[in-house]
Amino acid sequence: MDDLLQEFIAETRETLDALSGEIVAWEASPNDRARLDAIFRFVHTVKGSCGFLDLPRLGRLSHAAEDVLDQVRRGEREPDRGLVNAVLAVVDRIGEIVEAIDAGNSLDDSGEDMLIAALAKGLDDIAQPAETVPVVRAPTRSVRLNVDLLDRMMSGMSDMVLARNELARHLRAHQVDPQIEAALERLSNTVSEMRDTVTRTRMQKIDALFSALPRMVRDTAAGLGKSVTLHIEGSDVELDREMIEVLRDPLVHMMRNAIDHGIEAPADRRKAGKRENGRLYVSARQSGNQIIVEIADDGRGIDVDRLIEKQIAGGRNALEMHNLSEKAKLHLIFEPGLSSRDQVSEVSGRGVGMDVVRAAIEQIGGRVEVENNPGRGVRIALHVPLTLSIISAIVLGVGRQRFAIARPNIEEIVAERGAAIRIDKVGSATVATVRDRRLPLVDLSELLGVDAVANDQPRMLAIVSIGSGSYALMCDTVLDNEELVIKPASPAVMATGVYAGQTLPDSGSPMLMLDPAGIAHIAGLEFHRSLADDEEPAGEEDQAPGIAALMFRDLDGRHRAVVLDVVDRVEKTDASNIRFSAGQLRAAIEGRLLPVATQGDIGDRAVVSLLRLKDGSSEISYAIDEALDIVSLEQITPATIAGPAAGVALLDGEQVELLDPYWVFADYGGDAGDGDEPLCLLSDDGKGWMAAFLRPLLESAGYRVAFSPDPATSPAVILAFEGSDPALSVSAPVVRLRHHRARSGADDDTIYRYDRAALLSALAAHVAGRGAA
Amino acid sequence: MPDLYLIAQVAGRAVAIESNQVESVVDIGEITAVPRVSSHIRGLAALRSRVVTVVDTPAALGLPGSGGTLRRAIITVLDGHHYAMLVDALEDVTPFDLQPIGAGGSALDSAWRAAGLGIVERDGEPVLAIDLHRLIPGHAQSNHQVH
Structure with a gap:
């Protein structure tokens, strides 16, 4: 962290030096947009750095100044003299605090509330700190070299290597004095050594950039009430020191953007069927003479329509905006002063990031690529060159x-x-x-x-x-x-x-x-890395054993869910394709009839959605109003009575019934299956025992169950209680059950109703006999 | 005020090239082929300690390619890259006044028309002045800038 702080101090000091001219110029003409932007970027960068360096005082000052400057940028406030003075006072104060941090001095923070208050109403006089703290700079431990100088050294080095090569080539072509050869050898060695040294002065592991990220991500995410898992890859990729410096701010901006704008709040993520933990993926790799730094998140993606609205609201031609290519629309995120969010947050501010990011990358001859997957995340790749490397x-x-x-x-x-x-x-x-x-x-x-x-x-x-x-x-x-x-x-x-x-x-x-x-x-090799690929293994270890289910709005208006595994697909169909015919609702689809299960009426809907459920051999459809979402259900409370609901689960505070596919197939699959299962006609005595006790037993034993004769199929066997006469219009062997355990006589062929084995074997005997006949 | 033009022979005809596009005039050595590149590029060549991209000027003008026989080239720099533009032969450097292409322009085919800047008159003979940079493939902006 010390290194980072040193970097921050050096950088802020440098920017302040460079900015002093801008400040003076802005004071002279407060309407100069370029100066305003420069000062805005400065306070924005300071604010950003303060976030992860834990410098609350600086953070507060810069945030306040940023707010005011943004109001000016949006034309909500006039940059009058009072405001300019107040901003300048804050910038000065930032400089003082930075020097104090560097020197390890403490600095009285009394005037700061006043400075911040002054931003709100303007300051008539340039506030001078009551007592001027003598600015003492600590002795520097290292030399900050101008990158231009390093560049010149490097380019001189390359030319030297090339000249050496050329010389060697010419000498090889001729017979030369061994002494000259020895001299060339020495020159070569020195050149190589020099080159290594010069290279090292400029190369740095990108880890120098990445090592600060975990902390920053954690803090940023925590500040927003989000939880984010960071994956870093390629920390040992080396690149030019200059590139590292150039990449630092853009990377931080992009990470913040991803956490703030990209990754949703845990509740929203749950709703979208994602894990609560957002994922942020940062990688660096070398590809030829380019370094590619990628930042990918699995958040909500960029709302392109919203970008366009913003541009139009900002005075751009609506037609022109809508006619842009998809790529151009996406690239609107690089427009200055644009944010796809209305709310300004402490963290990433106002999307100042992306225009600054692109400007910084393009300045070093790189480019920024954006890949947007609405609902699934954003991947931004920074390609920076390794020229002269x-x-x-x-x-x-x-x-x-x-x-x-x-x-x-x-x-x-x-x-x-x-x-x-x-x-x-x-x-x-x-x-x-x-x-x-x-x-x-x-x-x-x-x-x-x-x-x-x-x-x-x-x-x-x-x-x-x-x-x-x-x-x-x-x-x-x-x-x-x-x-x-x-x-x-x-x-x-x-x-x-x-x-x-x-x-x-x-x-x-x-x-x-x-x-x-x-x-x-x-060559057509696709190694496209998708966050979804990473998701699978991790998903197994830290996801609660939830059941994936499709949530839908049923015909009766209630929200229900069905286990995803049994849903073959969901399709919309005209309600006119569904008719009540031959005893039940059937849908004519793809030239065949499918039984349709429902809870509620189709009513006057013109179109319904059909859940096509499959249990392996047979297919049934279940008509619903609309499929809503795929959810993960945990803690399903089983239903206490058999019926259409297998249980109930709690989803975002709402009770959601879980449709029992067993019920659907049992009740509606009658003639949808191959009809192999023998039909048991239960002649109940009206007390419901057969429905409650016998039916599950029979169904699990492979029988279909009916309570009243169905003219379409004849039962294989009829079950009735002793003494009651089925008096049914169908002829089938009858198995009679008795209520008492004891047989009434030797010729009593009834079966005790709780004698499971005897009952099943009697049924089996009758069914087998029927099959033989 | 007349500008200086270098008169060169390309595919048997004279062309005039504005001298500020000419960095130097060289005979290039061995050319390293660049697989998969546009047929207008013959390859790479070493020029002192620098690599230049060799452009088959006739091919770029829509004529049959030079077939590897040309060695003489005009070195020109575009966007920091050095290009060697192959030519049959080089004549002299002379000041000329550039005149509009005029009626003859419509008879030029598209590659020539895209490169043509105007006409200079050498001893009564009209010579087409061309913009070398527009013959270089891969520089979209300068290629399509039509006056």
């Missing part, structure tokens, strides 16, 4: 050509005919199996359209890893390991999508550097 590369030979590939992308190199290597054709694809690891194989000569060398030498496989996956790249030879100065190739060459840059190695012939991700893309 020296890359450790491996040189591959294909045909008569050579290509470089960045060493960090190579996991290993194996010979095609090595032990434990198999190459198989799988359908149209080629798959390499390297020690039980199966990888898609890309033949470089085929991909590039270069003829492979025809000889007996085994070809080589480079196992290439790109952020999202790995593949085997087949080439003719692996030649060399070289440190190369990679420069961007011309646009036409880059447009092929195969190359990351070009270089001039010691050989003196230009060489292209391959872009492993581009090759994978062109």
Whole structure:
């Protein structure tokens, strides 16, 4: 944290120095939008940093100033002299506090409430702190170098390497004095050493950037009452120090945006069927001469319509806005001063982030890519170049050509005919199996359209890893390991999508550097990483054993749910397709009739939704008003009586009945199934015993049950109590039950009603007899 | 005030190139092919300690490609990238007044028309002045900027 604080102090000090001119200019012309924006960005950045450095005083001051400046930006307040003075007083105060922090002095915080109050009403005189604290700067422990200087050093270094290469090339062509050769050797060594040093002065692990994130995410999320799990990948990717500095603010802005705007509150997430824990995924990887930093969340995504409304409300032409391409609409998030939220929060402020993010990234020749999945999250990728960087590369030979590939992308190199290597054709694809690891194989000569060398030498496989996956790249030879100065190739060459840059190695012939991700893309390999993929394994461990269910509004208006497993699909159909025919509701769908179960009336609805339920062999539909959502049900209280409800669950405080698919299939599946199950006609004595006790038993034993004769099917057996006469119009063997355990005589063929085994065997005997007849 | 133009031969005809587009004039050495690239690009070549992208000028003008015989090139810089534009031969550098293409312009096919800036008159012979940068593939903006 100390390092961060030092960085913050140095940065704030620097910005303040740069800002002093802006402040003076703004004072002179308060309506100058550019100056206003510069000052706004400053206080916004200070506010952002204070959040995770735990500097509440600075946070309060900067937040107050930001509020006022934002009002000015929106034209709600005039930047009159009083306001300008008050803002300047706050900026000065920020500078004083920063110096005090650096020196380890304490600074009296008395005047601050007054300063903040002054922001609200304006300040007539520039408030001078009552007693001027002498500003003492602590001795610095390190030198802050101008990046320009480092740049010049680096570019000079590259030129030196190239000149050395050229010299070596010329000398090789001639017979030279060994002394000159020795001198060249010494020069080479020195140059290499220098180059390493210069490179190191500029390289830093991106961990320097990522290490502060967990704390920041935790604090930010906690401040918003959200819970967010952060996944970090690629912390050991090294990149230019300058890039790290450039990336710092954008990254923080984007993380905050993701937590504040992207990830929903736990309750909303539950409703949307997501885990309560939001996920934030940050990764860095090198792809050729680019570093790609990705931030992905699984939140609600960007509401593009809302962006457009905002723009229109801000005075943009409505027609023009609506005619924008989808991509252009999405890119509205980069418009200055735009936020897709109306409410300003302490955390991410007003979407000041994205325009600043893009400006910062583009300034270093990078680009920002946004991928929006409404309802599922946003993925933002920052591509920053590694121009002028020296890359450790491996040189591959294909045909008569050579290509470089960045060493960090190579996991290993194996010979095609090595032990434990198999190459198989799988359908149209080629798959390499390297020690039980199966990888898609890309033949470089085929991909590039270069003829492979025809000889007996085994070809080589480079196992290439790109952020999202790995593949085997087949080439003719692996030649060399070289440190190369990679420069961007011309646009036409880059447009092929195969190359990351070009270089001039010691050989003196230009060489292209391959872009492993581009090759994978062109070869059609998809390693697309989706947050949903990550979700599965984690989901099992920390998700309560809920049951996935489809919640729907039933015909009677109540909310019910049905276990998702039995729902084959949900479809809408005209109500006219559903008729009461042959004793029950049936729907004519796809040229066949499906029994329709209902609770409630279709009434005058023109269209109903049908849940198509399947139990493996038979299919039934259940008519509902509308499918609502997929929910996870926990703690289902079983129903106390058999019927359409299997139980009831509590969902967001509401009682939701769980539809009993068993009931649906039992009651409506009558002639929907293959009709194999023998039908038992129960001649009840009116006391309900048969329905309550016998029916579940019979159904579980594989019988269908009816209480009144159905002309469509004849029962296999009739059950009746002794002494009662079924007096039914159907003929079937009758099994009589007696109420008492004891038989009344030797010829009593009735069965005691609780003698389960005897009852079932009697039924089975009758059914079997019927089948034989 | 007349500008300086370099007169070059491309596919058997003379063209005039504004001298501020010409960084140098060289004979390039071995060309490294760039698989999958547009047919207007012949490849990469080393020029001192720099890599240049070699443009097949005839192909870029919609004529049959040079087939690898050309070595002479005009080096021009666009957006920080160095390009070697292959030509048959180079003549001299002379000041000319640029005149509108005029009626003859409609007879030009699209590649020539896109590159054409105007006409300069050399000893009574009209020579088409072309913008080299518009022949370079991959630079969308400069390619499509039509006056």
